[in-house]
Amino acid sequence: MTMQRRGVCFVLAAPSGAGKSSISRALLAAEPDLALSVSVTTRAPRPGEQHGVHYLYHSSEEFDAMAAAGDLLEWARVFGRGYGTPRAPVEQALAAGRDVMFDIDWQGYRQVRAALPDDTVGLFILPPSLDELAARLRGRGSDSETEIARRMAAAHDEMSHAGEFDYVLVNRTFETAVAETRAVLHAARLRTRRLTGLDGFLASMAIG
DSSP, X not given: OOOOOOOOEEEEEOOTTSSHHXXXXXXXXXXXXXXXXXXXXXXOOOTTOOBXXXXXXXXXXXXXXXXXXXXXXXXEEETTEEEXXXXXXXXXXXXXXXXXXXXXXXXXXXXXXXXXXXXXXEEEEEOSOHHHHHHHHHHTSOSOHHHHHHHHHHHHHHHTTGGGSSEEEEOSSHHHHHHHHHHHHHHHHTOGGGOTTHHHHHHHTTOO
């Protein structure tokens, strides 16, 4: 007998350059019950982007109406563009026992945690050092020194909120970081409060 469980809102946050995107891709490839949350945005699609795959594209008026109605778990405006997470598909996934991963910052994490406190697990990914973080940003070869300085300043602010998260890992080696991230997800799945089928499972063995 398979034990039913409620899904997990799994939030990954990190400063730019800490390796979050690579870890997220590896996690999605290894965990079939995990899906990446698709955000709503008011910006126009870029070449190759598809509605419902990369983003859900809405007008600014539609976005504001969703936010006002409480239809977004978290949202923000960045340089005049709206970004947010629709509530309904996340709640449907959780009820069906599927896990949803969020690639958002600490402010978004606060909002999701406030909306779904019993479902949300947050993991913050740190670089080994600031020097290593700067080296990784320079290694991309696409950013100017001015842009790197801006990203480093933003990283200071991001990392100051690491203590708000349930778990923190230092990304020294990619393989270890992926294994540790999976361990956090697996532990979250096994929390007693997530196991909605526990009573029935025990009853099937005449326990309880």
